[in-house]
Amino acid sequence: MGNTLSLTAFVMNTASHITHGTWKQPEGQQRDFGQLELWVSLAKKLEEGGFDALFLADVIGLYGDYEGGWDFHVRNGLQIPSNDPVVLASALAANTNRLGLAVTANNYQQPPFSFARQLSTLDQISKGRIAWNIVTGSSDNGFKNLGHDGLVSHDERYDTVDEYVDVLYKLWEGSWDDEALKKDRETGIYSDPEHVHKIHHEGKHYRVEGPHLVSPSPQRTPLLFQAGASTRGKEFAAKHAEAVFIATPNPEVAKALINEMTDIVARNGRAKEDIQFFQGLSFVIGDTEEEAWEKSRQLEEVTDLKMMIAHMGGGMGIDFGEWDLDTPLEDIETEGVRSMFKWVAQGIPDRTPTLADLAAHHTKNTRIVGTPEQIADELAKWLDAGVSGINVMNAFIPSSYTEFIDKVIPVLRERGLVKAHDNTARTLRSRLFGRDKVNERHPAAQYRHYFTKENQFV
Amino acid sequence: MGNTLSLTAFVMNTASHITHGTWKQPEGQQRDFGQLELWVSLAKKLEEGGFDALFLADVIGLYGDYEGGWDFHVRNGLQIPSNDPVVLASALAANTNRLGLAVTANNYQQPPFSFARQLSTLDQISKGRIAWNIVTGSSDNGFKNLGHDGLVSHDERYDTVDEYVDVLYKLWEGSWDDEALKKDRETGIYSDPEHVHKIHHEGKHYRVEGPHLVSPSPQRTPLLFQAGASTRGKEFAAKHAEAVFIATPNPEVAKALINEMTDIVARNGRAKEDIQFFQGLSFVIGDTEEEAWEKSRQLEEVTDLKMMIAHMGGGMGIDFGEWDLDTPLEDIETEGVRSMFKWVAQGIPDRTPTLADLAAHHTKNTRIVGTPEQIADELAKWLDAGVSGINVMNAFIPSSYTEFIDKVIPVLRERGLVKAHDNTARTLRSRLFGRDKVNERHPAAQYRHYFTKENQFV
Numbered sequence: 056m057g058n059t060l061s062l063t064a065f066v067m068n069t070a071s072h073i074t075h076g077t078w079k080q081p082e083g084q085q086r087d088f089g090q091l092e093l094w095v096s097l098a099k100k101l102e103e104g105g106f107d108a109l110f111l112a113d114v115i116g117l118y119g120d121y122e123g124g125w126d127f128h129v130r131n132g133l134q135i136p137s138n139d140p141v142v143l144a145s146a147l148a149a150n151t152n153r154l155g156l157a158v159t160a161n162n163y164q165q166p167p168f169s170f171a172r173q174l175s176t177l178d179q180i181s182k183g184r185i186a187w188n189i190v191t192g193s194s195d196n197g198f199k200n201l202g203h204d205g206l207v208s209h210d211e212r213y214d215t216v217d218e219y220v221d222v223l224y225k226l227w228e229g230s231w232d233d234e235a236l237k238k239d240r241e242t243g244i245y246s247d248p249e250h251v252h253k254i255h256h257e258g259k260h261y262r263v264e265g266p267h268l269v270s271p272s273p274q275r276t277p278l279l280f281q282a283g284a285s286t287r288g289k290e291f292a293a294k295h296a297e298a299v300f301i302a303t304p305n306p307e308v309a310k311a312l313i314n315e316m317t318d319i320v321a322r323n324g325r326a327k328e329d330i331q332f333f334q335g336l337s338f339v340i341g342d343t344e345e346e347a348w349e350k351s352r353q354l355e356e357v358t359d360l361k362m363m364i365a366h367m368g369g370g371m372g373i374d375f376g377e378w379d380l381d382t383p384l385e386d387i388e389t390e391g392v393r394s395m396f397k398w399v400a401q402g403i404p405d406r407t408p409t410l411a412d413l414a415a416h417h418t419k420n421t422r423i424v425g426t427p428e429q430i431a432d433e434l435a436k437w438l439d440a441g442v443s444g445i446n447v448m449n450a451f452i453p454s455s456y457t458e459f460i461d462k463v464i465p466v467l468r469e470r471g472l473v474k475a476h477d478n479t480a481r482t483l484r485s486r487l488f489g490r491d492k493v494n495e496r497h498p499a500a501q502y503r504h505y506f507t508k509e510n511q512f513v
Numbered sequence: 514m515g516n517t518l519s520l521t522a523f524v525m526n527t528a529s530h531i532t533h534g535t536w537k538q539p540e541g542q543q544r545d546f547g548q549l550e551l552w553v554s555l556a557k558k559l560e561e562g563g564f565d566a567l568f569l570a571d572v573i574g575l576y577g578d579y580e581g582g583w584d585f586h587v588r589n590g591l592q593i594p595s596n597d598p599v600v601l602a603s604a605l606a607a608n609t610n611r612l613g614l615a616v617t618a619n620n621y622q623q624p625p626f627s628f629a630r631q632l633s634t635l636d637q638i639s640k641g642r643i644a645w646n647i648v649t650g651s652s653d654n655g656f657k658n659l660g661h662d663g664l665v666s667h668d669e670r671y672d673t674v675d676e677y678v679d680v681l682y683k684l685w686e687g688s689w690d691d692e693a694l695k696k697d698r699e700t701g702i703y704s705d706p707e708h709v710h711k712i713h714h715e716g717k718h719y720r721v722e723g724p725h726l727v728s729p730s731p732q733r734t735p736l737l738f739q740a741g742a743s744t745r746g747k748e749f750a751a752k753h754a755e756a757v758f759i760a761t762p763n764p765e766v767a768k769a770l771i772n773e774m775t776d777i778v779a780r781n782g783r784a785k786e787d788i789q790f791f792q793g794l795s796f797v798i799g800d801t802e803e804e805a806w807e808k809s810r811q812l813e814e815v816t817d818l819k820m821m822i823a824h825m826g827g828g829m830g831i832d833f834g835e836w837d838l839d840t841p842l843e844d845i846e847t848e849g850v851r852s853m854f855k856w857v858a859q860g861i862p863d864r865t866p867t868l869a870d871l872a873a874h875h876t877k878n879t880r881i882v883g884t885p886e887q888i889a890d891e892l893a894k895w896l897d898a899g900v901s902g903i904n905v906m907n908a909f910i911p912s913s914y915t916e917f918i919d920k921v922i923p924v925l926r927e928r929g930l931v932k933a934h935d936n937t938a939r940t941l942r943s944r945l946f947g948r949d950k951v952n953e954r955h956p957a958a959q960y961r962h963y964f965t966k967e968n969q970f971v
Contacts, residue, residue, distance in 0.1 A: 068634075070696075070703055079698045086696055086703075089728065091607060091638040115627070115726070125706075129724075132703025136694075136728040139627075139634040145600045146607035146638055149549060164627045168658040169573070169597075176526075176597040180549040180604055199722035200626040236594075238528075238544055240537045245528055245544075245590025248583075264657035266587075268573070270547065270594040 059474045060434060060467070061444030061487060063157070064101050064456055065335060067112040068094075069137035074337065074418055074450040075366060076359025078132060085452040089138060091146055097453045098147045098154055104460030105468075105476055107486055108155030108186065109147065110280070110300075110446055111140035115164055116197025118369025121361075122376030125196075128369075131362050141173055148181035155483035157186035157280055162219035163201045168263050171226040174277050175269035183273025183482030183491060188280035189295065191216045193370065213287045218258045220295055220498075225254040227276045228493075229502030230267035246270065252506035275492055276499045278484045280333075293319035293330070294498060298444070298487065302335040304420050306440035309334055313441040325496045331443035331487060337450065339424040340458050351424045354450055355415070364414035380411040421448070427466040434472055443487075517932045518892060518925070519902035519945060521615070522559050522914055523793060525570040526552075527595035532795065532876055532908040533824060534817025536590060543910040547596060549604055555911045556605045556612055562918030563926070563934060565944055566613030566644065567605065568738070568758075568904055569598035573622055574655025576827025579819075580834030583654075586827075589820050599631055606639035613941035615644035615738055620677035621659045626721050629684040632735050633727035641731025641940030641949060646738035647753065649674045651828065671745045676716045678753055678956075683712040685734045686951075687960030688725035704728065710964035733950055734957045736942045738791075751777035751788070752956060756902070756945065760793040762878045764898035767792055771899040783954045789901035789945060795908065797882040798916050809882045812908055813873070822872035838869040879906070885924040892930055901945075 070078045070086050078086040087093055098109055114134055121127045128135050144156040158177075160170065178185040191212040192198060195205045207215070232250035239245075254265035281296035283289055292299050293316055303309040309332070317327050339354060341347025360380055368375035371391045378387055384396050385407065392413070399408045399416045423433050434445065449455035467473040482491045493499045528536045528544050536544040545551055556567055572592055579585045586593050602614040614635075618628065636643040649670035650656060653663045665673070693708035712723035739754035741747055750757050751774055761767040767790065775785050797812060799805025818838055826833035829849045836845055842854050843865065850871070857866045857874045881891050892903065907913035925931040940949045951957045 076701075078703070079701050081698070086698070089637045095607065115630075117724075127706075129704045129706040129709045130702055132696075135709075135724070135726060136689075136704065137726050138637060139631045139727075142599065142603045142631050142634040142638065145603035149553065149604035149607045163624075165623050166621075166659050169622045172573075173597045173600050176600040179547045179596065180600065196722060199720070201624050202720045231594075238590075240539070240544070243534075243537050244588055245536070246587045246594065248585075248587040251587045251593075262657070262660045264654060266575075266593070268593060268595050269597075 058438065060438050060442070060472055061107045061331070061333070062105065062464075062473060063108040063110045063155070063333060063444060063446045064097075064106055065110045065112065065446040065448045066097075066452065067134065067137065068140050068143050069134050070132040071134065071362065072112065073366075073448055074354075074358060075131070075133065075362030077354075077357055077450050080357050080451065082451040082454050085449075089136075093452070094143060094147060095150045097456065098151050100453060100457060100460060102151050102154040104456070105464050105473060106154065106447075106456075106460075107444070108157055108483060110157040110186075110188065111144060111159060112188070113137070113140045113159035113190075114194055114197060115161065115192070116194035116200050118194060118366060119372050120374045120376075121365035121369060123374065127361075127365055127376070131359065133362055133366060141177065144185070145177055145180065148177060148184065152480050153184070153478070155184045155186060155278070155486065156181060157188050157278070159188040159190055161190045161192040161197075162216045163192050163198065163203070167219050167222040167261055168226070171223050172268055175227065175267070175272045178272035178274050178277050179269065182480065183484070185274065186278035186280050186298070186483055188282070188300070189216065189220065190282070209285065209287065213291060215260050216291070218260050221258070222254070222256050222261050222263050224276060224499035225256055225502050225505075226263070226265060226267040228499045229505045230254055230265050231271050232504060233271065236270045254506060273482050273491055274484050276497075278487065289316060289319055290323075292316070293325070294323045296330060297484070297493070297497070298331045298333055300333050300335060300446055302421055306436045306442070309437065309442055310440040329494060329496055332441065333444040333446045334437055334442045335421055335446045335448055336437075337418065337422045337448040337455070338430055338459055338463065339422060339450075340430065340462050341426060344426055344429065347424045347426060351422070358415070358418070358450075360411050360414040363418070364410060367414065367417065375410060378410055380409065380414065382410045384408045384410060384413060418448075427462045430463050431466045431470055431472060434467065435470070438472060516896065518896050518900070518930055519565045519789070519791070520563065520922075520931060521566040521568045521613070521791060521902060521904045522555075522564055523568045523570065523904040523906045524555075524910065525592065525595065526598050526601050527592050528590040529592065529820065530570060531824075531906055532812075532816060533589070533591065533820030535812075535815055535908050538815055538909070540909040540912050547594075551910070552601060552605055553608045555914065556609050558911060558915060558918060560609050560612040562914070563922050563931060564612065564905075564914075564918075565902070566615055566941060568615040568644075568646065569602060569617060570646070571595070571598045571617035572652055572655060573619065573650070574652035574658050576652060576824060577830050578832045578834075579823035579827060581832065585819075585823055585834070589817065591820055591824060599635065602643070603635055603638065606635060606642065610938050611642070611936070613642045613644060613736070613944065614639060615646050615736070617646040617648055619648045619650040619655075620674045621650055621656065621661070625677050625680040625719055626684070629681050630726050633685065633725070633730045636730035636732050636735050637727065640938060641942070643732065644736035644738050644756070644941055646740070646758070647674065647678065648740070667743065667745065671749060673718050674749070676718050679716070680712070680714050680719050680721050682734060682957035683714055683960050683963075684721070684723060684725040686957045687963045688712055688723050689729050690962060691729065694728045712964060731940050731949055732942050734955075736945065747774060747777055748781075750774070751783070752781045754788060755942070755951070755955070756789045756791055758791050758793060758904055760879055764894045764900070767895065767900055768898040787952060787954055790899065791902040791904045792895055792900045793879055793904045793906055794895075795876065795880045795906040795913070796888055796917055796921065797880060798888065798920050799884060802884055802887065805882045805884060809880070816873070816876070816908075818869050818872040821876070822868060825872065825875065833868060836868055838867065838872065840868045841865045842867060842871055876906075885920045888921050889924045889928055889930060892925065893928070896930060
């Protein structure tokens with residue numbers, strides 16, 4: 056909204072999310088992620104410090120094997136143990152007033168009726184501050200935890216999630232008209248039955264009668280985040296997402312991706328301004344450039360490259376544990392690695408890239424090192440590229456965020472790169488888009504006043 | 514634990530739970546159940562005032578028809594709208610320190626893996642204060658909301674929940690050994706893989722690979738509540754429940770039921786002291802007996818008998834809307850009513866009972882009217898009958914509880930009928946049973962050290 060950057064904090068309810076190994080340092084309080092106090096304190100700091108939302112990533116199962124199994128993941132705390140984000144979001148909603156709270160969940164974790172009710176309840180108690188990051192599941196073990204034989208095919212996952220969100224939209228937007236809720240002590244009418252509808256959904260994957268049990272929450276449909284990168288994923292995002300999480304290597308690539316997406320968005324009957332892009336970045340901040348690079352060097356020292364490569368391979372279905380970290384990438388004969396070779400090589404033109412370089416590449420690639428002023432210079436470029444927000448990744452919780460708040464945000468404010476401090480309690484969608492509900496071009500909107508009293512007895 | 518009564522507050526995240534119609538009065542702040550502040554304030558009062566737990570009832574669908582449909586339910590707020598209890602419990606956990614929080618959920622609402630994770634997360638952030646009230650679903654609409662053709666048969670429901678809890682026990686008790694979690698910065702070991710296990714559950718209704726994603730919470734298995742009243746339900750409770758919610762008409766009946774259950778408990782290899790009984794009661798409190806009865810008369814005046822009978826019939830599958838409230842019960846030719854006739858007639862020997870009498874019977878039957886001293890006298894009888902706790906039902910939130918706290922609890926304390934005020938933060942199970950985990954006779958305990966490193970690669 057306007058030419059400023061929104062800020063979200065990208066975290067996971069686990070000890071080692073992305074910058075692996077840092078929980079082993081005293082500064083890495085994420086080691087104690089099971090203690091609510093850590094999160095409440097962080098959420099309050101983010102809210103006070105000018106962040107728009109806390110974004111909770113999630114995976115409902117183990118990453119793929121490393122060194123032949125999952126011992127490595129357990130030993131190093133690589134996203135296991137991990138706790139439920141919906142439960143955490145509720146506890147944080149009860150302890151904040153303005154901060155948005157984004158939860159990640161795939162469509163296999165709960166039947167749509169139960170999930171719709173939990174999110175509507177969250178949106179009510181938070182007074183409209185909830186976002187849902189729609190994922191389709193990517194972990195073989197995750198599917199085996201939920202009754203499947205293993206990872207469901209990419210296409211079937213997207214077919215299923217298409218229907219899942221359709222059910223949710225019916226419940227969130229169509230089941231209760233705006234006029235339904237009365238709570239009228241005089242007439243004794245709590246809700247007007249003319250305006251509360253069953254949805255009678257009968258699809259290929261889901262059957263849901265309704266009505267939705269929760270009366271309309273401030274946003275009805277929570278703000279919808281998505282991060283699909285495949286062709287089908289981009290189509291899905293262009294159709295449904297209001298905020299898209301991207302992890303591009305530089306503003307130019309971001310700009311190209313945003314342009315590509317804008318075309319797909321238009322093809323889906325939506326407008327450019329209906330969708331915002333949040334670039335994932337992490338920061339190493341110094342009072343001088345030298346200090347920043349010294350801190351960066353220290354961070355690289357405590358970053359566990361084996362964990363980095365286990366995480367990356369676990370997501371790709373490649374067990375990199377077969378190779379030493381100093382193995383030249385060109386010696387690793389797998390399709391996925393060959394395609395990344397050039398990408399990694401660009402960053403280190405002076406020598407042959409190794410597995411360790413690949414491990415380090417991803418986070419270094421999205422890390423900005425410098426003084427607050429230099430960081431502001433860089434962020435201005437992302438803003439110019441069309442990015443609406445930065446999803447701030449961390450090395451240490453809470454210090455990655457407190458440093459950013461204390462040192463970088465004041466400079467960003469001075470330069471008008473972020474909004475001025477705003478104490479108004481408002482919905483998350485209002486904060487990002489200036490309105491509480493999805494607009495008329497969003498597919499959820501088709502179900503407004505779609506169900507009539509007549510068809511609900513079908 | 515000892516010869517005192519525990520106290521739980523029996524509420525639902527809705528406007529009209531049991532004493533129907535009272536939301537229409539200014540005193541009935543449950544009208545605004547969607548506002549978190551109401552619940553946070555209540556929870557803090559209960560905690561400070563000496564209650565052991567807040568018990569959140571739930572139904573995941575509409576009650577059966579009244580007057581030919583569900584308009585009546587919507588118009589009167591009869592358990593619709595209603596919000597999710599797990600989400601509410603988390604927000605309350607974050608705002609209390611000692612109060613137990615019991616959530617109701619049936620085994621169809623979420624796959625066992627997802628549900629186990631949410632409850633473990635709740636138990637962690639609450640530091641062990643969570644109970645689960647196990648229900649099997651009773652609403653036809655509820656099943657249609659969750660993908661079924663309608664109400665699943667009673668036997669199949671119990672078969673399914675038997676397997677569901679078995680999966681949960683494996684995740685909660687067996688997947689992580691006590692020695693597993695290290696969080697050790699020196700060695701860099703977060704968890705010891707020798708002590709984290711997949712469960713490889715393959716049953717008739719569920720397939721779950723594991724491992725559980727959440728490290729052991731303070732109670733592991735949350736305290737288990739149940740309220741089964743059928744033969745199969747009693748067997749289930751005797752086997753699994755640690756606290757049983759009963760709604761008997763008087764201490765004699767309670768005593769007989771407790772004796773009956775004690776035999777079944779023994780047959781299931783558990784001991785009398787492994788299971789506690791919580792009697793549901795409501796209270797009308799006066800400084801004098803006359804004042805109490807005048808308040809009781811006023812409460813009857815504002816109680817909506819049509820809602821009472823709609824609720825009762827909706828649970829029985831009888832649409833009582835066909836009959837006027839003054840219809841003599843003997844004229845209503847349905848099996849369910851004939852069996853209740855004698856029960857209602859006992860309370861009004863001087864005339865022929867009507868549908869209105871049946872409507873009023875249930876709550877009046879479990880309502881104690883009197884001065885704090887008289888109420889204490891009555892509660893002493895329940896304690897003598899073998900009841901361990903009172904599940905305090907309300908007419909008005911919060912005043913039914915604040916009055917009980919201000920006027921009755923001091924007298925109960927004086928007489929040693931409830932525990933002295935205890936500021937210790939402890940788990941809910943410790944509060945009720947003096948230990949954090951289920952004991953060795955509980956079926957969940959069989960899975961301790963059940964899974965070995967060897968069998969997890971099966």
